[in-house]
Amino acid sequence: MRAAIFHGAEDIRIEDVPDPRIEAPTDAIVRITRTAICGSDLWFYRGQQDYAPGSRTGHEPMGVVEEVGSEVRHLKPGDLVLAPFAISDGTCEFCHAGLPTSCTHGGFWASMTDGAQGEAVRAPFADGTLVRVPEHVHDNDAILDALFPLTDVMGTGHHAAVCAGVGPGATVVVIGDGAVGLCGVLAARRLGAERIIAVGHHADRLEKARAFGATDVVSRHGDEAVHELLELTRGGARHVLECVGGASSMQQAIQAVRPGGAIGYVGVPHGPAREGLDIMSLFFKNATLRGGPAPVRAYMKALMADVLEGTLDPSPVFDMRVDLDGIPDGYAAMHERKALKVLVKL
Amino acid sequence: MRAAIFHGAEDIRIEDVPDPRIEAPTDAIVRITRTAICGSDLWFYRGQQDYAPGSRTGHEPMGVVEEVGSEVRHLKPGDLVLAPFAISDGTCEFCHAGLPTSCTHGGFWASMTDGAQGEAVRAPFADGTLVRVPEHVHDNDAILDALFPLTDVMGTGHHAAVCAGVGPGATVVVIGDGAVGLCGVLAARRLGAERIIAVGHHADRLEKARAFGATDVVSRHGDEAVHELLELTRGGARHVLECVGGASSMQQAIQAVRPGGAIGYVGVPHGPAREGLDIMSLFFKNATLRGGPAPVRAYMKALMADVLEGTLDPSPVFDMRVDLDGIPDGYAAMHERKALKVLVKL
Incomplete structure (x- = not known):
């Protein structure tokens, strides 16, 4: 089979790799039909994160089960499945507590098994990791496109909103107009927010934010953006979604949160780290900081129900579509900010 | 009248100062009967925090109302009152929301009015700031000693427990065996925790922690303490109270918190700042960080009810009692760790 391989900064190639095979009785083999390039993939692509040359890439697989191990109970060949960016056994304390990203036996795709930017992948703990898509939508491409972001960005935006305590009537600030920020807007609207202020620097993305439910957009930078946010919210929002992970975006979040409010943060905090x-501002505001890798698997069924009902459609976050051979171009386009998020269809 | 004045590092003197007088119609003048020296007073005493020489000190007053301004509605001369370490108007958005430490018009004693280590003090926003002690306990010294820590340390320990989400059946780690940490133990027990692990380095204080309800104590340092905590909790506690504010204590809290758990922090974070x-460990654990200056005023009535019922008595945090002239000795004793917390009786 063929898959994307990382060879070094700005060097991704599609190459022949061994077919995956069942290694543990809880594994499944999934033939991939949709996968994606993630903003976090750009870190190693840009050389900002160590990543071993020769490694497989990708962590957002959707596809058809081809084979299952002897202990897989809830899936069978032919099932169409979504997989979150984290693998989880579905049975440990943390999986039961709704935090599969802390699964005792879990991990991430490229480090635990294969990357997901390829023709097929071995899925460990298939019963825990994979979520089946109902058969009646298998041929509905629009619904499948709308379901696919549940593998990562939609669940991540939702996590930001949950961590920020968004509920009916809330006033919410969403910092970041990337795919996660846009999904944060969708999630805030879905949770009943009345006022959603999207902060970003790209006119086209902020337009998408409006289409997703943002009532206001702020496109200034740094302190000017904070000043505008504090004016719009008369002193700060009780709910702030930090969807970037940068030092300046986190500082904006801390400055824009209302005393006693909460910041939900979901971007790996490479800047703040x-x-x-x-912390002094956070402390004197008595603001809550809550977030982490989104437990996407735990949110998937509730979000899927809304997609199937037609009330949730995050698919507009994809503004470039490629096939397997187009993956290197997809990385380049995202790196150059020509694309927001790339959908790979196989 | 006489009051404590800061003259420089390790130099506090009792001197004559002008009597306080009503300046605003919402003021009251309080003749102080009890006040205290706080761990946070040691920062300027040790020269670790800027503090203007000649300034008054102290922020934990209890006493008798002597005079009220024309707009004070709920207090009259002769009332015995407690005051939290923060002044609040009782009427703004944040006061109504239970966060008087973010009061729109509020502030701290020494910067907004006089310090509270003296014979009397002007209390701004008397209706908002002061809490009346019922008359039937005015002569009950034991009850008054038990009520007095509600001005600061008991409310602060309670805030740590609330921020960490402590509830019935909880397993809780309390980091710090100072007065706030000990009150955190009391607060955790009061909120129904089943297992309370106190972490500190002083045998006598950890004995107090046990008397206050700690089921286990950990006296090792650094990583050894963390190792012991992870063993005792089989992987971390869902609720961690960080009651020190140091960098190493916060790191212990982050290492000891269970994935998905919460850290309540109430010590001004001078170390972490x-x-x-x-933040990477906090993030990958999906742990919540929540805390700030305790909204003591908002907690006072509920805690007072328990003290009056005899189910709560934080007074053992005081292990040294002095009169006004003994305040310099009290600072020295706390500075040298010969005293845990000093009660000043006038």
Whole structure:
């Protein structure tokens, strides 16, 4: 089979790799029909994160079960499945508690098995990791496109909103107009927010934010954006979604949160980890900081129900579609900010 | 009248100062009967925090109302009152929301009015700031000693427990065996925790922690303490109270919290502010960080009810009692760790 391989900064190639095979009785083999390129993939692509040359890439698989191990109970060949960006056994304390990203036996795709940017992948703990798509939508491409972002960005935006405590009537600030920020807008609207202020720097993305339910957009930078947010919210929002992971975006979140409010953060905090977090401001505001890798698997069924009912459609986050051979171009386009998020259809 | 004045590091003196007088119609003048020296007073005492020489000190007053301004509605001369370490108007959005430490018009004693380590003090926003003690206990010294820590340390320990989400049956780690940590143990027990693990380095204080309800104590340092905590809790506690504010204590809290758990932090984060916060560990655990200056005023009536019923008595946190002239000795004793917390009786 063929798959994307990382060879070094800005060097992704499609190459022949061995077919995956069942290694544990809880494995399944999934023939991939849709996968994606993630904003977090750009870190190694840009050389900002260590990643071993020769490694497989990708962590957002959707596809058809081809084979299952002897202990897989709830899936069979032919099932169409979604997989979250984290693998989880579905049976441990943390999986039961709705935190599959802390699964005792779980992990991430490229480090635990194969990357998901390829023709097929071995899915460990198939019963725990994979979620079946109902048969009656198998041929509905629009619904499948809308379901597919549940593998990562939609669940991640939802996690930001949950962590920020968004509920009916809320005023919410969403920092970041990437795919996760846009999904954060959708999630906030879905949870009943009345006012959603999207913060970003790209006019086309902020337009998408409006289409997704943002009532206001703020496109200024730094302190000017904060000033505008504080004016719009008369002193800060009780709910702030930090959907970037940068030091300046986190600082904006801390400055824009209302005393006693909460910041939901879901971008791996590469900026704050390096430059420090303004904990004094957070402290004196009695603001809550809550977030982490989104437990996408735990959210998937509720979000799927809304997609199937037609009330949720995050598919517009994809603004470029490629086939397997187009993956290197997809990376380049996202790197150059020509594409927001790339859908790979096989 | 006489009051404590800061003259420089390790130099507190009792001197004559002008009597306080009503300046705003919402003021009251309180003749102080009990006040205290706080762990946070040691920062300027040790020269670790800027503090203007000649300034008054102290922020935990209890006493008798002597005079009220024309707009004070709920207090009259002769009332015995407690005051939290923060002044609040009782009427703004944040006061109504239970966050008087973010009061729109509020502030702290020494910066907004006089320090509270003296014979009397002007209390701004008397109706909002002061809480009346029922008359039937005015002569009950034991009850008054038990009520007095509600001005600061008991409310602060309670805030840590609330922020960490402590509830019935919880397993809780309390980091710090100072007055706030000990009150955190009391608060956790009061909120129904089943297992309370106190972490500190002083045998006598950990004995107090046991008397206050700690089921286990950990006296090792650094990573050894963390190792012991992870063993005792089989992988971390869902509720961790960080009652120190140091970089190493916060790191212990992050290491000891269970994935998906919460850290309540109430010590002004002087350590983490300087040395940074291990946000990557916090993030990958999906742990919540919540805390700030305790909204003591909002907690006071509920805690007072328990003290009056005899089910709550934080007074053992005081292990040294002095009169007004003994305040300099009290600072020295706390500075040298010969005293845990000093009660000043006038």
